Amino acid sequence: MERRSEKGKDDKDQSRLDDLTKLEEITLDRVLDCLINRFNLGCYYTFAGSVLISLNPCLKNVERVGIPWSGEENSPHVYSIGRRCKDNLRRVGSDQIVVVSGDSGAGKTTVTQQLLCYFIENSDVGLSSPITHDGLERRIYCATQILEAFGNASTVANPNSSRFGRLVQIIYGNQKGTTDWNILGARIDTCLLEKHRVSKCGPNERNFHIFYYILMASQHNFFNLENIVKNLALDGLEIGSKLESFIPEDFKQSLRSTDADGFKIFYDSIRTLNMVSEIYSVFEIMYGLMILSSLKFVAINSEEKENDPYINHSQNTFNSRYFRVDCDSICKKVIQSVFKIDFEALEDSLVARIFSAGRRKSSIRKPCETIKECNERLSAFVTTIYDKIFNHILHRLNSLLGCSNNLMNTSSSNMEKLDRGVKSVSLLDLYGFENLKANHLEQLCINYANERLQQVHISHLRNYIVESVDDDEKGLESLNIFNQVEMQTISRLDGLHRYVFSTLDETCVLNRPQTDAQVFSRMVEVFKGNSFMRSGRLHDENYPFIVQHYASTVTYDLRGMVDKNRDYIPPEFLDLLRLSQNHVVASIFKVKTSNESNFNLKEGGNSHKIRREKTILQHFKASVESLVCRLETSKSNSQDVHFIRCIRPNDTLEYGKIQRKLVEQQLYSCGIVDVIRITGNGYPVRLPVQKFVRKFHPLIRRCFNSCFNRGDEARLNLDTCDFKFGKTQIFLTESTWEFLNILNAFVVKRSTKILQQFWRNELAKRALAREELLVLQELCSVNLLQDLVSNDNTMEHSFGSDHGTAHNLSLTKIETTLLNSLPCKITMRRKKKPVQRNAIYTHVPRSALSEFNSMVHTNKRKDIVSKRFVYESPVRFYVKKTTLSHNHLLPRRFLPKGIMDAFDDSNIM
Numbered sequence: 001m002e003r004r005s006e007k008g009k010d011d012k013d014q015s016r017l018d019d020l021t022k023l024e025e026i027t028l029d030r031v032l033d034c035l036i037n038r039f040n041l042g043c044y045y046t047f048a049g050s051v052l053i054s055l056n057p058c059l060k061n062v063e064r065v066g067i068p069w070s071g072e073e074n075s076p077h078v079y080s081i082g083r084r085c086k087d088n089l090r091r092v093g094s095d096q097i098v099v100v101s102g103d104s105g106a107g108k109t110t111v112t113q114q115l116l117c118y119f120i121e122n123s124d125v126g127l128s129s130p131i132t133h134d135g136l137e138r139r140i141y142c143a144t145q146i147l148e149a150f151g152n153a154s155t156v157a158n159p160n161s162s163r164f165g166r167l168v169q170i171i172y173g174n175q176k177g178t179t180d181w182n183i184l185g186a187r188i189d190t191c192l193l194e195k196h197r198v199s200k201c202g203p204n205e206r207n208f209h210i211f212y213y214i215l216m217a218s219q220h221n222f223f224n225l226e227n228i229v230k231n232l233a234l235d236g237l238e239i240g241s242k243l244e245s246f247i248p249e250d251f252k253q254s255l256r257s258t259d260a261d262g263f264k265i266f267y268d269s270i271r272t273l274n275m276v277s278e279i280y281s282v283f284e285i286m287y288g289l290m291i292l293s294s295l296k297f298v299a300i301n302s303e304e305k306e307n308d309p310y311i312n313h314s315q316n317t318f319n320s321r322y323f324r325v326d327c328d329s330i331c332k333k334v335i336q337s338v339f340k341i342d343f344e345a346l347e348d349s350l351v352a353r354i355f356s357a358g359r360r361k362s363s364i365r366k367p368c369e370t371i372k373e374c375n376e377r378l379s380a381f382v383t384t385i386y387d388k389i390f391n392h393i394l395h396r397l398n399s400l401l402g403c404s405n406n407l408m409n410t411s412s413s414n415m416e417k418l419d420r421g422v423k424s425v426s427l428l429d430l431y432g433f434e435n436l437k438a439n440h441l442e443q444l445c446i447n448y449a450n451e452r453l454q455q456v457h458i459s460h461l462r463n464y465i466v467e468s469v470d471d472d473e474k475g476l477e478s479l480n481i482f483n484q485v486e487m488q489t490i491s492r493l494d495g496l497h498r499y500v501f502s503t504l505d506e507t508c509v510l511n512r513p514q515t516d517a518q519v520f521s522r523m524v525e526v527f528k529g530n531s532f533m534r535s536g537r538l539h540d541e542n543y544p545f546i547v548q549h550y551a552s553t554v555t556y557d558l559r560g561m562v563d564k565n566r567d568y569i570p571p572e573f574l575d576l577l578r579l580s581q582n583h584v585v586a587s588i589f590k591v592k593t594s595n596e597s598n599f600n601l602k603e604g605g606n607s608h609k610i611r612r613e614k615t616i617l618q619h620f621k622a623s624v625e626s627l628v629c630r631l632e633t634s635k636s637n638s639q640d641v642h643f644i645r646c647i648r649p650n651d652t653l654e655y656g657k658i659q660r661k662l663v664e665q666q667l668y669s670c671g672i673v674d675v676i677r678i679t680g681n682g683y684p685v686r687l688p689v690q691k692f693v694r695k696f697h698p699l700i701r702r703c704f705n706s707c708f709n710r711g712d713e714a715r716l717n718l719d720t721c722d723f724k725f726g727k728t729q730i731f732l733t734e735s736t737w738e739f740l741n742i743l744n745a746f747v748v749k750r751s752t753k754i755l756q757q758f759w760r761n762e763l764a765k766r767a768l769a770r771e772e773l774l775v776l777q778e779l780c781s782v783n784l785l786q787d788l789v790s791n792d793n794t795m796e797h798s799f800g801s802d803h804g805t806a807h808n809l810s811l812t813k814i815e816t817t818l819l820n821s822l823p824c825k826i827t828m829r830r831k832k833k834p835v836q837r838n839a840i841y842t843h844v845p846r847s848a849l850s851e852f853n854s855m856v857h858t859n860k861r862k863d864i865v866s867k868r869f870v871y872e873s874p875v876r877f878y879v880k881k882t883t884l885s886h887n888h889l890l891p892r893r894f895l896p897k898g899i900m901d902a903f904d905d906s907n908i909m
């Protein structure tokens, strides 16, 4: 992992920091300062070690295209995570998984969509425009849009909040012998749809988007309510104009201008996937659900009781009813036509329940005694249908994406037939940690999933370091931090299983008729002595219990939790709906879709169905565990799991606004400060040994043999180096990494200087030799050579030469005068010793000299050792090209016989 060596010192530097682990001081304040500075400069992505932090820019129009990316390696961006996945897939051929987490409105769905677009667009620098071409890639994109319409809703936190968790798997196939991976299909798995929303939304919240698209559709003539009259064989009834009046007012009032755009995207998507007629039928059922959800119950008066055909015709003494549905005959007719079931039977199943009792298990009918009970049954009826439709749509989408039978599950013989390797890139977008004013079973599940993911994340980071380090290195201080945090998370999860989940499940599974108060008192008992959970005020009618999660402490309301957890679907509803003449309704209640069990992934990418668990909690826990299994499998290679933490900048999702307190709370809640501290204190930089040697080649011998002079040694304190050797990698702290980079640059600079000095000396020597040669030429030309050698009156001069042999010449005074009168100037120079002058001098113990013999020159007299290391390093010399000056040359005619001058100037003369 390459890092930039820049270190933040002041705020300005911090804003340039693209990795929080590079901060000198890893405190929450410094991390916040850095993130806020970057946010204000328009840098929304920052690395925290291997985790990418994404601060939601809250832009409205670029959400599918994303923030532009420079394409630089390791520049923090969603697309750089995408590129890492693709590179790993291409090089190693391993499954990749990206875990996107964060609070509601933090931008998880948007980030997931952007990543999805990145993968299916096959672009290396991200998207410049939304996907436009048709084909499998576009179908994948459209499938996610359709699913969002059914599973997203407007909440107080986010106008487009996903109310389900999802895992999108993009399946890649590889032709044997090539490195090309092509998309074969995709598969979407979902988890815990918040189905109760369909019957009851909180204040300032809306139902699922699809209901508003139905209203939009009628405005765009796609789903004309008038057509329902024909489709549902309601001809002859004067109800055309009344159909709209059956739609509850709260749906109409909460219609928004953005719904038109939403519907347009939805409509384009269903057209691309050829689902128009299918969706039309689904719209009819949705319309029916809207009417059903607004039904009211009233008590039957004595006169009505007498005329009630159902009661009069029944022989059973239990057959009575205290309430009836309050709606007119046309409304009843419409409901009956939409669901194609007998309205009387439906009404009866809503106001009375049937249970079996006694040894013979004979059915007993018991009328509801309160309106609340009737409303609960109606709510169960509506949510059951919506849940089934959601799963039906999901199943259809998966089959259209080529993955109804999971491609990852293809048997090996089939794989050989295909001559392909099949791998996947999975994007996990789970709902974020929630701490609302009133927290129910949904929040307990969501927070449990987040807690479990946090544990995986911490253990993933820990393994990332431990797995490659030698056994004796495991006692590292930083690993203790990992262990502590992990142990706490495990204790919290254990507490949740043993005390909360088991108490709630026990009541449901054993079918104990216990009130909320009784369950609460049991919880108060089991919580005793537990440090992570406790009961709330004993006389509070919501029966609150408090759980300390890794993110924050959450107060849950126990009231109604047991019933929700039971997830009881009255069998009489199922019997009724199975008899429906509506082919969609009948099919979804007859066939159990493969996706009902949600995240049905198991180790090694093989999927097999999870047994339908009895309670919501058991079912959800099994889903989360199978997902974690998948993550654990990928954990064997830590490069294959990527984490993106999304952060919400402000409460209102306003552009350019950042609230420090909110960001701080999220950083804590997602445990990112721990992660940064752990990564910062650990050895976040790791390099394969070969790469390390290649990079620091000039430094290695010099650095580890203390071959610096004293000044340098003081400046470059090698004791600060902190690194560990693994089996194949070298692990370095961030500061060591930067220090080594500086040192390496220093050594390269030094070596370059020495090389330059050598070269300059070489040039000087050559110039000198050239001058000597010229002198000789001149001497020869005046025919003095013979006389000079035989003369006694001499003075000796030594001329240096290229090869170290000296030309000893003896000159008389007369001849010297003669020489001086020559047109060229003769300079006599002593041979220089440039090598010694340019060497680095340092004291080295003589015992250490043996290994440097070839490179060490010792000056014994001064007891100084000079060493010169010249490393192989690509150096380019720029030499000025010159010609020798011609005035040094003698005319040709003066040259001795047989000696040819290179320049034949006879013509000139």
Ligand SMILES: Nc1ncnc2c1ncn2[C@@H]1O[C@H](COP(=O)(O)OP(=O)(O)OP(=O)(O)O)[C@@H](O)[C@H]1O
Binding pocket: 056, 057, 058, 059, 060, 062, 063, 066, 067, 102, 103, 104, 105, 106, 107, 108, 109, 110, 111, 157, 158, 160, 161, 162, 163, 431, 432, 646, 653
């Ligand atoms: N990367 C981004 N670029 C531009 N806008 C964004 C980005 N991320 C999020 N937004 C804006 O923030 C809004 C909320 O984001 P999003 O719906 O993705 O949040 P979420 O975390 O998925 O929420 P939830 O958990 O409730 O589904 C989006 O509608 C979009 O306008």
